[in-house]
Every structure is written in structure tokens, then in C-alpha cells.
Amino acid sequence: MIRPLIALVLTLCLALPASANPALEAVIADNLDQIQKPSRKTVEPLVAEIAATGPEGLALLSAWAGRALGVTDDGRLLIVDGDSARDAVTGAAVPDADPKMLRPNSGVRSVIESALVAGEISSPDPARRAAALASIARDGTAGHLAALRAAPPEADPALAAQRERATNLLAIRFDPDPAARVAAIEGMAGDVGLDFRAALNPLLAVTRVASPTEPKANIARELTIGGDFPREAAIALLTANGTLQPRLTPADQRNALAANIVDGAVAGIPVAELDDPAARDRAYEALEAAGAVPPAATDAEAEAALAANRFFETYAEADRAVTDAARAAQTRAQVRLAAMTGIDLGLDALSLASIYFLAAIGLAITFGVMRVINMAHGEFIMMGAYTGYVTQTLIANRTLSLVVALPLAFAVTFAAGVLLYRLVIRHLANRPLETLLATFGVSIALQQLAKNIFGTQARPLTAPAWLEGSITVNDVISISSIRVAIFVLALLFLGLFLFIMKRTRLGLEVRAVTQNPGMSASMGINPDRIAMMTFGLGSGIAGIAGVAIGLFAQVTSELGQQYIVQSFMTVVVGGVGNIWGTLAGAALIGGLSKVIEFFNPSNTLAAQTFMILFIVIFIQFRPRGIIPQRGRAAEA
């Protein structure tokens, strides 16, 4: 749309003090006739003349193009804005004016607009030049192309690049000289911008035609029946161009037969027998022979027509050189696009992997140390998310509430984990399946408890403003800030975990208990305390994961359930007892989910199904996960 540009020009002009402009006045006086009845062919010098008179001239032009210019009986030009009007030359308000509004045709208006843009793109103000370029990029015309080419060189390098791009894009679409268009296409080859691809698409649009001989057109390719050009499509093409009678659909046939029932029979065949397709065909043929129904194409006719015709895809664009260049450019764009989509997919996968990692790390710790699957782990994630929500209702400042919520969620779920350990898990030592079921009991109780407290509707956990929005590299690659933050959080936890395990007394004891509980106990380590601490730690991390997940997902009592299975998968695939295994598992699951989703974007359910099938098969080859636990302990 050109209107924003006109509006811009208008506003800028209105801001100027009203003053007379003798040059403009003279031009108007000399050319009033032509202003009132302009012609596309001759208006150009006049427009240029008006534009040259300065801001008032430009204001007049934009009003003219915007059909906001009127002429009074005494030959003055008025710019009308709603109910008010003012003199185009002096700028003075004219009350009670009743001008005759000018309605220039579209050809004239495009000349005026081009002149306006030409004026704008040579404006000394960079902001106005940028606005003009943006406007052209949105909705360019052939007139703009000429204006851009005629404009003086651009000093600002960024704007110069933009202008060059806009010029090329317009040249691809509008330049009358095929060589120039090819040059423009080749100049931009490899670009992956949406605008470039949009400019190429119409050039490469094809229509399918059927013809006995090669048509006189820019032929993209000749089609052979089969593959992406099925027989039905060929027949439809022949039917559409009248070569072939329309084929009879079963419904048409039935209706035709029904219309010709005579004494309980159609063409001598009793109605009761017409539940057989063969009988229906016979009846229809008899009717056709009698002339009672229109003839329909038979298979033989269709076959003959198919044999007699060749099928082509032709470009709407007539010039072969242009289409060749466009195709080559499109191929290059597609290749680069594929690479960039790959990068984007990688970023997506990374962020998903971070989430799985955060969700699974606690599970992996407890499973690694105690061989215990905590089915309530998902509910700890949920508790973390609700802690975040409650904190937000108490502290209005979102950044502050997030800063408070993270440690608070850790504390709450750490306490819950320790409690669960003391009350349930330690009494079920060495009975992993019972532990699984008991923690499942805790899980359903916690889930229902959350429903009773917070209700069933989703609660918002809103991210601070600085986490909203996304980081965009180009049309293809972008990633939301929250996901970046979660990635950073996952890295932090990886670091923290490694620090605890490798550099602290607790970590040393945990590793000892993991490898040989009996021996550790005899060396004065209290395995019970270690188990409790690790359980608390794992649960605490689940709470933090909950806050992170809550920032982009809905906080409901079922939040944990959505992540628990993937978390299990992550642990199983990665292998237990090793943080790198969890990381590898999360990366594999996250990456694979995204890849499957990419190939089948409409169907996330199918993607998850395939994902799980993959895992079942994966377990065949690495029953102990990517990074298996080593040594004799693993044999037990």
C-alpha cells in the first residue's frame, strides 16, 4: 500500500508553516486543465514540475494521488481532509469550501506515486528515505523501479544495500528487458529472503496443458502419466479442454437410471437387479443407445484420447532465459534454505533437549543412586511450577518473582523429596517395583491435591518482559528468548551438578554409594543420609525444571504427566548413573522428536508414536543406554 507513504508525506507537509509558493501557483495556473483531466501519457512532465516546486508541491501530489484534491469553481486547488479543506498553494484553511473532487485514474496515480517516491528516496532525511524504501518493499510498482534507478546515489551503506535489493526485486518483476531481469535474478541468487522467493514464485508458476502437439509456450517439462501426474489428472485435463466427454460418476449414473424407471425396470432390466454395477452399466448403455441419456466417455475413448495427446507444464512467463535463471536461483535458495532450516531445527532440538534434560536429571540422579524410579517426579515438576505461580501472585515484579521462585521451588520440592524418602522410599529398599507403585500412589494423590487446591483450569506463569519475544537471525532462523534462557539454565545445572559430584564431599559420597553401597557403609558413609540427600537434590531440580517449563507451558495439575514419560525415556536411552548419559539421552530424544516432527509437521501425535517405537528398537541394541554403567555393579 502506498497510503502510509502518502500519509507520511501529508503529515510532514502539514507541519510546515503555511506560506505562499509562487512557483507552484504558476504551474497550477498554467496546467489547470491537465490537472483536472490528466492523461497517463502526458502527465509525467507536469508531475515532475509540481514536485520540483518544494514541499507544497509534494503535498499537492500526494493529495492528488490519494483523491483528496479538489478544484473550486474559481480554479483554486484545495486539499480536503475530512470536513476541512485548505488551499494547496498557500496552505490557508478554506472554510465552507465545496470543491469538485478530482479522480485521477490508476495510471495517473501510479505516475504521481512514483514521482513522490522518487522525491522521498532522494530526500535528505535518512528516516524518510528508509520509510520510502520500506514502502516500496511492501508494495512496489513498475513506476518505483524507474524512480529507484533514477534516484541519486545513496550515501548510507545500509540504505544503499536495501535500495539495491528493492531495485533488484522490482527488476525481476517489472523490467521489460529480459536480460536485465536475468541479471537481477542472478545478482540475488542464493538469497533466502521470503521476498526474493515470493518474487521468483510467479515466474516459475506452471499450468498443465494437454495438446496433441508441442504448444508454443515456455515449456517447463513434458509430463508422463504416472507418479506425480496420475491418470485421473490427465483425464481431468482432457475433460477440461473439451477433448473428452466427462466421465460418468456412479452417482450421476444412478440418478440417470432412477430418472428412467419405466414399470419397475430400466431399459428392460428390473430395478431389483440394479444392485449390481455390471447391470447398471448395461442399463445405461441401453439408455444411451436409445438417446435417453447423454453419452458418457467410455474407457476406450479415454484411452484413445490419452494416447493422442501429450501433456506439458508451461510457464506463464514467456521468456526462457528468465525462467531458467529463476529456476537455478530457486534451487540455490532451496539448498541454502534447507541448510538454514537444519540450523533452525538444531536450535529447536537443543531447546527441547534442554527441557528434557532439566526434567530428567533429577530422575536420573535418584535412579542412578538408588535404582528407584520415582513416579511422583512429574508431580514435583508440577509443584515447582505452582510454586512459581504462587510466588507471582504474591510478588508483582515479574523479574523479582522469578528470582525468588527458583530457589523457593527448589526448597519446596527438596523438602517434598526428603519427606517422600523418609516416609516411603527408605522402607522399600531393594524393592524397586514396589517403590515404583508406591510413588505412583503419591503421584495420583498429589495430582488430585493440586486439582483440589488450584482448580482444574490452567494457571498462568508469565515470563518477565525481557524474556518475551525472540532472537531472529533471518526469515528462517529464530528462537524464543525463553528457550534460550532454559538452555542456559540447563547448562548451569549441568555445571552445578558436575561441581557437586566432582568437587564436593557429598558428590564423593554419592559416587561411592552408587558404586558399592556396602563398602561405602563400612567406610563410615551413611548410605541412608546420602540417599536422602540425593533424593532431595533430584526432587529440587525437578522443582526448578517445573518453574522453567511453567514459563512456556500452561500450569495445570497434569503438567508433570506430560513430561514424565519423556523423562523416563531420556534416562533409559541415556543410561543410568552418569550425567553425560542423561545429556546424551536428552539430546537424542529432543533431536529426534524435532526431526520426526519436521518430516511430519501436521501430526505431532504420530511423531511421538514413532519416537517411542524408535526407543523400543534402540533398547534392542543398547539395553543399558548410550553410556552404560560400568564394572561389576552393572551386572547386578
Place this chain on the structure above:
Amino acid sequence: MSALLEVDGISVSFDGFRAINNLSFNIGEAELRAVIGPNGAGKTTFMDIVTGKTRPDAGDVTFGTPPKSLLRMNEAQIAREGIGRKFQRPTVFEDQTVADNLTMALKAKRSPFAVLGWRPSAESQARVAELASEVGLASQIARKAGELSHGQKQWLEIGMLLAQEPRLLLVDEPAAGMTLAEREQTTALLVRLAESRAVVVVEHDMDFVRRLNCKVTVLHQGAVLAEGSLDHVTRNPDVIEVYLGR
């Protein structure tokens, strides 16, 4: 006399540690053999390889006449070929009766459908009773195995091994945790068993090995260090160094 079990140049590593290093070993039909060696010599790994629990990286293990390679078989297939194994810790099915334990071990078809169709016969019941009395558990036959004493469990496990009628018996530290009287009984049993089948005994206890009065193979660092009578190997300077330390 051809060998019943022939272990030929096997090697296996765990995470870079060579547990078995080019080990070769033979035992004939109806032979009693003691395998001794310090901790980490590879005794248990050797038994794991023969019974199919661990796969060697190199070498071959053949069994029977004509010799069949065991490397392609799983544990159950190897057991069905006629190799029985007694673990260090007595492993019986504590939730089931002595009779059930023995019945399960009786030589019979092992496929699920054959087992489903299997019904006790007079013969099988007599055999169970006979085995029970042979290992001194005749009066305990209806008791749950979990209620037995440690020594009784050891005996039950031996009874189960006998029920399997193996051609080769691998016994891991049978004397561990036994009283002196029980040891003597065990020695006598092992010697008697070896009259009709091959028996390999892995043992730490030199006194026990001496009582067995058989050929001894000394393992060290995953390879055979010496082989011969106990007196012969105890005179071997390498063996003395390994056992008495440097």
C-alpha cells in the same frame, strides 16, 4: 582320551582390563580338576565364559563329542548341552518347596510347551525322593527352600545339579561357609561325582583342594600359570611367588 571341554586361547577384556588372556584349558570325561588362583586371576570370568554368561573377545570353547562350539549358544542352551554350574552363594528358589526345586531341575524337555504339558510320573517322583535322600534332605522335601539352613541350601543346590545330570559340573567355592563335617561330606561327594562325569572345582582353600586329590590348574592374571598335581604346582617357583607375594 579326548577332551570333553576344550577351551582354546580365549581372551576377554572389560573396559580395557584383560580379565582372561589367551587361556587354554582341557578336561576329559570323568575327571576331577581343581582350579585355584589368587583374587582377580579370572576364575569366575572363566566359568562365566564356559557357561555363556560372558562372551570372549577371541578364542573358542568346544564341548562334547563330536565337539560343538559353545560360543554361539546362550546360557540355557549350554546348560541343556550338559554343563551345570554351582554358584558361590547358594541360589535355590526360596519360595518353593525342596521337591519343587528338585523337580524343576530334573532332566526333561525344557521348552515352555513341553513344561506346560509335563505331569509328574511315578518315576519322576521316585527320582526326586532319591535325589533328596542323596543330599540328606529326604525329611525336608515338603518344606520351603527358604526355611532351610545355609548348609542345607548348599546341599539342595548340589541336588539340583545332580538332577540336571550334567556331563560337566562347574563348582564355585563349594566349601565356603561350611563346617568341617560338611566339607568332608562335600569332598566325598565331589570325588564320587567325578567317577561318572567331569567336575571342575574352583576353590581358594588349599586344604580342601588337597583333600580332593586331583590335578590342579593354577590361574594367574587370566592365564594358566601351572598345571599338575598339587604337590607339583606348589613346588613351582612362579606359583610360590604369586601366592606368597613378592
Place this chain on the structure above:
Amino acid sequence: MTRKPFILRNPSILIVLAVLALFTVAVTALSAAYGTGAIPTSMVKVLGKTLCLALAAVAMDLVWGYLGILSLGQMAFFALGGYMIGQWLMYARTEAIVAASMAGNPIPPTPQELQEGVANQIFGVVGSADLPLVWSFAHSLPLQLILVVAVPGLLALVFGWLAFRSRVNGVYLSILTQAMTLALALWLFQNDSGFRGNNGLSGLQNIPGLDGIDQATLSVWFLWASAAALGLAYVLAAWVVSGKFGSVIRAIRDDETRVRFLGYPVEGFKLAVFTLAAMLTAVAGALYYPQAGIINPAELMPIASIYLAVWVAIGGRGRLYGAIIGAVVVSLLSSWFTGGRAPAIHLPGYTVNWVDWWQVALGLGFVLVTLFAPKGIAGLFDRLSPPRRVPAPEPQAKEAQA
């Protein structure tokens, strides 16, 4: 020396069968169709469904209590059985409706037109008008009846073969079975899965060919069918676990490695029991869903299978009657508490509504059972009655010594 038939050696089988028969006759006598009407038809259906759940629990007990595999995928087999019978129920009924509506046409429909009409009726809701390939046999009751056991059996066989072959066990295996169930549920949730997406199959309470018979009568028939299936399955399961086979699978549960060294192909045994249980569960599902009237993929979300495990645990695993007790008690209690008929408890300042709090109570109750009564309700029977010696082997021993 003749052995008594195994039923006589297991008095619990006779007790269970007698109780089951008594229950069925009593419900019939109180039903609206054949008796006083003291039990409304909806309740008869609930009881019939409960018997099906008990059958699923018996199968679960085979797999978990005897074989030691905590399968969190049993409800997948249950629902698959339901889907398989549901295909026929829905197809045959829709075919009758479509045929009736097409009978008014001037020209009788061709078989193809009839099928298209049926497909349109069934799949219009998911925006499709083609009969998917998986419905190829839906027109035939015998074929679908075969599929009721064949499809879940095959799934169990393939999944079990893959899982057992790679020696996945313990919690890993549980998680894997859960994943299988989730994958199946997600697949069924898709509109283009061929099973009507989350709409599922509905109208299953109407049995084609039995249009003249009211639901009150049908509900009693299904009660009898469910009771008969439960009785037969109980005897079958008891027979399987009674002999040496039972010994071997319990041994696998307790020490799989040792069983391998005895020469038993452990994987084969696991596969046999897992598949048998899957087929029994599928039969239960095929009887359940015509009584429920509707089946959709939500039925086989992993949580349902975990509930099944909970029932068996509460009832007492490793005892077949324990599974029945658990399923009956917990599922009936659940429907009573969540049905809104349980009286609310008025505390000062708060009213405990059982609809809201039953899940919490169940969850915590389940933790308590796991902690304090690991043998479940059936374990309490053991405490009440004096410990009985295992009677079977004793005569053998005496005979042998004689």
C-alpha cells in the same frame, strides 16, 4: 498312584467358581429383566464390567504376581480387544442403518455404495469417507472375534520378543511397557489412524441382530458371558500356574539367571505367559466395551494400566483370587466414591467431597498397602487362617521313602 485332578488340589478354584456362580445367579434374580428389579440395569452393567476388570486383573497377576514383570501396558491389550469387537459392532450396526435408509432409493444400492455409505457414516466425524484398511474384516463377526485375541497376542509377542531378547527387565521393562502403551494411545488419538481418533468407537451397547432385545436383558446376558469368561480364565490361569510350568515362572520371577543355568529358555517362558495374559486381557476388553458402550484412546493411557497394577497389589499378587478381590473391591469403591453417592464429611471450615478427595485417599491408601501389607488383602486371609502345609508333595515323599 493317581494324582487328583488339579482343581481338587486347589480348593480355592472351587471356592472362586462357586462364589462367582452364586454372585451371577443372585444378580440375575435381582435384575430388572429376569428378577425383582432391585438392581437397576445400569448397576448390572457396572457389575458385568467389574467382572471383566477382574479378568484383566487375573491376567495382570499372571504376568506380575507369577512371572514378575510389572507390565504397565495391560490396558493396551484390553482396549485393543475392545476396539476389535467394536469394529464389528459399529460396522454391522451402521450397515443396517445405512441399508435401511438406502432402501428408500428408487434403485437398490450396490455393495460398493453400501460400503461407501457406511464409511461415510463412521468416518464423517474425522473428515474422511473411505474405509481404512484396518477395517477390512469389520463386516465379519468371526474374523473380528479372531482378531480380538490375534491382534493383542501378536503385539505382545512382537513387543515381548524384542524386550525379553535384549534382557530388559525390572523397572526398565515397566517403563518400556508404559511407553508401548503411550505410543499406541497416541497413535489411536490421530484422526487418520483409522479408529476415529479421539471420538473412538461408540454405540457399542447396541448389538447388531439383537435389536428387539432391550438393554436390561442384554445386560444380564453380558453379565453371564463375563462371569463365564472370568471363570474359564481363572481355571486356565490356575492350571498354568499349578504344575511345573508355574514353578518355573515363579522361579524366573525370583532368580531369572539361575533358571537360565538350569537350562530353561527364560525368554520363551516369559513370552508365552506375556502373550497368554495379553490375550486373556483382550477377551476381557472385548466383553467390557459392549457394556460400556464407548471406547476411545483415553482408555489406554498408561495411567489405566497402573491402576490395574494397583488393584492387583491391593488384592494381593501371586494369588489369582487376590487379583479378583482387588479389582472388584477397588473398582466398585472407586465408582461409589467418584459417583457422588458417598456422603461428604463435614469438618469445621471444610467439607470433604469424596468426588474431590477419593483420588487422594486412594493414592495414600495405596502407599500404605505397599508399605504395611505387601501381600494385599489376600495376605490378610493367610494371617486369619492357620498356616497350611503345602499338601501336594507330602504323599510323594512318603511313597518314595516307603
